[in-house]
Amino acid sequence: MTAEPVLEAIRVSKRYRRSGVWALRDVDLSIPAGTMTALVGPNGAGKTTLIRSFIGFERPSGGSVRVMGIDPQRDGRGAVERVGFVSQSTGLYRNLRVGDHLDLAASLRRGFDRASAATHLDELGIPLRQSAGDLSGGQQAQVALAIALGTRAPVLLLDEPLASLDPLARGDFLRILVRDVRGRGATALLSSHIVSDVASACDAIAVLGAGRVWLHSPIAVALRDHRVVASGTTVEAGPVGDFVRPDGTEVALVRSSDPALPAPTLEELVMGYLAASRPSRAERLRAA
Amino acid sequence: MLRSAMLTFRMHRFEVLLSAGLMALTAISAIVVQGHVIAANPPDECWAQNWRFDDQGILTPASRECRRLVEAFWPVAYEASFVTSPIAVAIPFVVGLLLGIPIVGRELELRTATLAWSLTGSRIRWLLVRFLPVLALALVGLVVVAWLVAEMARAAHPWNYLGPGRIPNLTELGSEGPTLVGRGIMALGIGLLAGAVAGRTLPALAGAAILCFALLFVGAPALQNVIVDRVAVWVEGSPELGGLPTLRSLRFGFRDSDGGFLSEEEVYGEDIDPRCVGCTYEEYERWINENLVRVEFAAPIESYPVFEAAETALTSGIGLACMVATVPIVVRRRPS
Numbered sequence: 251m252t253a254e255p256v257l258e259a260i261r262v263s264k265r266y267r268r269s270g271v272w273a274l275r276d277v278d279l280s281i282p283a284g285t286m287t288a289l290v291g292p293n294g295a296g297k298t299t300l301i302r303s304f305i306g307f308e309r310p311s312g313g314s315v316r317v318m319g320i321d322p323q324r325d326g327r328g329a330v331e332r333v334g335f336v337s338q339s340t341g342l343y344r345n346l347r348v349g350d351h352l353d354l355a356a357s358l359r360r361g362f363d364r365a366s367a368a369t370h371l372d373e374l375g376i377p378l379r380q381s382a383g384d385l386s387g388g389q390q391a392q393v394a395l396a397i398a399l400g401t402r403a404p405v406l407l408l409d410e411p412l413a414s415l416d417p418l419a420r421g422d423f424l425r426i427l428v429r430d431v432r433g434r435g436a437t438a439l440l441s442s443h444i445v446s447d448v449a450s451a452c453d454a455i456a457v458l459g460a461g462r463v464w465l466h467s468p469i470a471v472a473l474r475d476h477r478v479v480a481s482g483t484t485v486e487a488g489p490v491g492d493f494v495r496p497d498g499t500e501v502a503l504v505r506s507s508d509p510a511l512p513a514p515t516l517e518e519l520v521m522g523y524l525a526a527s528r529p530s531r532a533e534r535l536r537a538a
Numbered sequence: 539m540l541r542s543a544m545l546t547f548r549m550h551r552f553e554v555l556l557s558a559g560l561m562a563l564t565a566i567s568a569i570v571v572q573g574h575v576i577a578a579n580p581p582d583e584c585w586a587q588n589w590r591f592d593d594q595g596i597l598t599p600a601s602r603e604c605r606r607l608v609e610a611f612w613p614v615a616y617e618a619s620f621v622t623s624p625i626a627v628a629i630p631f632v633v634g635l636l637l638g639i640p641i642v643g644r645e646l647e648l649r650t651a652t653l654a655w656s657l658t659g660s661r662i663r664w665l666l667v668r669f670l671p672v673l674a675l676a677l678v679g680l681v682v683v684a685w686l687v688a689e690m691a692r693a694a695h696p697w698n699y700l701g702p703g704r705i706p707n708l709t710e711l712g713s714e715g716p717t718l719v720g721r722g723i724m725a726l727g728i729g730l731l732a733g734a735v736a737g738r739t740l741p742a743l744a745g746a747a748i749l750c751f752a753l754l755f756v757g758a759p760a761l762q763n764v765i766v767d768r769v770a771v772w773v774e775g776s777p778e779l780g781g782l783p784t785l786r787s788l789r790f791g792f793r794d795s796d797g798g799f800l801s802e803e804e805v806y807g808e809d810i811d812p813r814c815v816g817c818t819y820e821e822y823e824r825w826i827n828e829n830l831v832r833v834e835f836a837a838p839i840e841s842y843p844v845f846e847a848a849e850t851a852l853t854s855g856i857g858l859a860c861m862v863a864t865v866p867i868v869v870r871r872r873p874s
Contacts, residue, residue, distance in 0.1 A: 305656055307872055327659030334656075341653030343549055350545055357542045357667065358658040394653070401657065 256405055256437040257281035257304055261313035264299050264461075273299040275461040276313065281439055281454075283404075286431050288448035288469075289441040290520050291458035295527075297441035298338070300458065301409045304439070305333050317405060331360075334398035338410040340390045342382040348393055349378030355397045367400030370426055388419030395423060399430045406431060406438040412447055420444070424451040449516040457520055459527025469516060476519055477504050477511035485511070491525030493518075543671035550640050554675065557633045561679035564622065564629050568683070568690040571618040576693045578614040580607035585697040619694040623713060626687040630680055630718050631750050634725020634857075635743060637672045641665075642868060643733025643742045652873040661868050669861070673726065680722040688714040705842045712758060712849065720850035720857075725750050727857030727864075734867040737874060753856070758849065765848055769841040772799075772833045792830035800830065 259279040265272045273296040281287050289297050302308040303315045306322030306329050314321055322329035342351060348371060356362040368378060374392050382390065391411050398406060408427070412420045428451050431438045442448050448455075455472060457465040465472060479485055481492050481500040488505040495501055495518075503514055503522025514522065547554050584604035598605050642665070645651040658664045691706070691714045692699050698707035711717060725746070732746035733739065772791075792800045800811075805826060810817055814825040837845075 307652070307655075309872075330656065330659045335652075337649070337652045337656070339649045339652070341649050341651070341656075343650050344648070345551055346545070346548060350548065353541060354545055354654070355657050357545070358654060358664060362657075397653070397657070 254283050255280040255316075256283045256318055257439055258316040259300060259303070259313065260315070262300070262303060262310045262315055263312035264296070264303065264308060265311045272461050274303075274310070277458075277461070277463050279456060279463055279466060281437060283437050284435050285454050286428070286438045286440065286452045287454040287456055287466075288445075288452040289439055289456050289458060290443060290445055290448065291441075292443060292524060295458045296461045297443075297458055298409050301407050301439065301441055304405075304407055305330060305335050332403055332405055334401040334403035334406045336391070336394045336398045336406075336408045336411045338413055340394035340411075342385075342390055342393060344381070344383035346382055347378065348376060348380050348382060348385070351382065351393060351397060352378070352400065355400060359401050361402060363400045363402050366402075367396040370396040370399060373426075374422060386419075387414045388416060388423070391415055391419070391423055392426075395427060399426070402434070404434075404436055406436055406440075408438065408440040410441050410443070412442050412444055420447050424448075427451065445517045445520050455516070455520075457523040457527075459524045462527065464523040464527050465519075472519055473513055473516065475505060475507050476514050476522070477506040477508055478502070478514045478518055478522075479504055479511060491522045491527075493521040493525040542667045546668050546671045547675075549668075550637070550644075550672065553636045553640055554672070557636050558675065558679060560629060561633060561683050564625050564683050565686045567622045567625070568686040571622050572686075572690040572693045575611075575615050575618045575690075578611050579693060579696055580604060580611055582696065584608055615694045619690065622687070622690060623694075626683065626718065627713050629683060630720075630722030631725045631747075631754070633676055633680065634722045634727075635729040635746050635750065637676050638726040638729025639733040639739055639742045639746060641668050641672060641730050641733060642864065643736060643739045646733075646737035646871070646874055647739055649874060655873055662865055665865065665868050669730065676722055676726055677719070680719045684715050684718040687718065690714075705839065707839060708837060708842055708845060711762070711842070711845050715846060716850040717846055717853070720853035721754070723857035724753065724853040724860075725857070727860030731860040731864045731867070734864045734871065737871075753853075761849060761852060762845060765841070765845055766837045769844055770835050770837050772835055773838065774831055774833050790832060790834045792826070793833055794830055799833075805830065 257279070258281075259277045262274050262277040262279075263272065264274040273294075277296070277300060279300070289300070291297050299308055303310055304317055304322065306326040309323055314323070317329045318332050320328045320332065343354075346354070349368075352362075352364050352367050355367070356364045371378065371393065374389070376385070376389050376392060382393065385393065391414075395408075395411065398408070406427075412423060415423060424447060427438065427440070430436070438452075440448060440452060449469065452469065454468045455465065456463055467475075476490070477485075478501050481502050483502065485504055485506060485508070490503040490505060492500060492502045501518075503518060503525075504511075584599050584601070584607055599608055642651070645654065645668075654664055655661055688706075691710055692704065695710065698710050699705070706714070712721070728746045728749055729742070732742040732749075736742035736745065774793075789802060791802055792805050794800060805811070810819070810822045811825070813829070814822050817825055
């Protein structure tokens with residue numbers, strides 16, 4: 251991760267005043283240019299808060315974020331103009347047609363590439379004359395993605411766009427996203443809690459749990475440098491976390507590249523780190 | 539710009555159609571009422587002449603012919619404007635709130651603001667693109683309605699338009715003309731601000747409606763009292779007896795034959811005027827009628843434009859202030 255960072259979070263903390271909950275605690279993250287990073291973590295891990303901070307929709311309680319060197323809190327306009335954003339709730343106007351959304355985007359964003367957005371939608375068989383309110387969840391996500399891609403922004407922020415999509419729709423979404431990002435050399439940060447989907451699309455992964463970043467690494471490197479062992483096994487490696495496989499086996503993720511030990515799947519890698527992010531029984535009792 | 543305006547209208551299709559429909563209905567109704575009553579309208583002389591109480595205690599014109607014409611006119615005028623006049627008073631508030639609240643309030647509520655604000659670096663520009671077409675619609679519609687309702691009121695309430703240059707009697711204030719437009723701008727601005735603050739349409743509607751009604755029922759009379767106090771003059775006669783076209787009489791008093799002024803307290807206080815030698819209270823009442831002239835401290839009809847301009851300026855000012863206050867909220871607000 252030596253390339254110039256496009257997205258940077260520097261000791262970012264965010265505490266919501268009403269609930270008093272810390273969504274982020276001293277998060278440091280640096281996303282290099284031209285990469286596609288999956289931001290994974292359970293619900294409430296702080297993924298949305300972090301992504302929204304990059305576009306200026308959240309004001310960090312501490313620390314700062316940068317988008318191509320711009321602090322969105324100081325130059326919101328500059329940050330927004332460099333970002334294409336897809337939110338979990340696509341934010342489409344139910345009483346507007348799909349084509350109207352493209353017109354709307356063209357009226358709001360200088361340089362919006364309406365033709366390419368329309369081509370994306372045409373490719374997916376989404377008619378421009380159809381009302382957004384009549385689209386399925388997957389189609390709505392595709393329209394939101396087409397708009398974000400139409401901005402031709404160098405940075406794409408995607409906040410759980412896959413959450414409500416069926417596997418086929420998720421596949422279509424990721425295919426178009428990857429093609430565009432790779433084709434333009436753009437940088438993307440894609441948050442999701444569906445690890446299997448992002449594994450094929452992204453080249454780096456950041457695991458966020460309990461408001462902290464527990465792992466940030468190229469996926470290939472992360473898989474190379476970790477192993478899974480049976481719980482309680484003593485190995486010459488740094489233990490990460492214990493977790494239970496779907497078949498009931500208790501295993502542990504360890505930092506090791508020992509070829510004699512089995513490598514984890516990406517899902518196991520994430521589960522190991524999330525297990526580590528969970529507060530211990532003693533910590534939970536103390537907090538209570 | 540035209541395309542953006544069309545998109546704005548399409549986004550707020552329901553409110554735009556409902557508001558435009560209500561304004562069109564009011565305008566058409568005003569035209570119909572005007573045409574209906576104008577034929578039955580007695581000549582101006584019937585309204586201008588001195589009226590008196592008849593045997594049943596009803597105020598009527600002095601001449602028999604006028605009495606006949608006026609008696610035939612009352613039911614026509616009242617029935618005709620029975621619906622249109624109250625609607626005309628309500629329409630600026632209904633239109634203003636209907637159009638103002640969803641501009642920001644519903645965008646936040648339905649999370650469409652997230653998409654829009656992620657596309658534009660300038661939320662001020664976004665607000666202007668959304669708001670100006672709606673403001674233009676409301677202004678054009680309300681100006682037409684206000685003008686047509688004024689024409690209707692001239693035909694249906696001719697006794698209120700006997701002043702110089704046919705300016706209205708102050709009883710018409712707030713029910714026709716520029717005051718309606720001013721109130722509409724106020725409601726639009728309050729609705730816009732309430733939507734931006736609440737981020738949800740129903741709470742915004744409730745809050746904005748309460749504020750508008752408070753300003754209408756408390757603020758407007760308070761403003762009128764302030765103006766009355768500044769423009770009122772002492773005039774002879776009584777507003778109830780015709781020939782004294784005033785809105786509000788602040789107080790009354792009396793002048794004696796020497797031109798001396800006696801306040802209400804002095805005349806109706808505990809003590810009987812010593813000039814009424816040996817009078818009982820019944821005889822004193824008669825003495826007052828015979829020897830004193832009742833005078834009113836009241837706003838003259840010529841002051842109508844002052845009231846109209848003051849209220850229109852104040853309501854429009856409140857509306858514009860609310861619109862301006864919405865800008866920093868939109869700029870700083872977090873889309874939900």
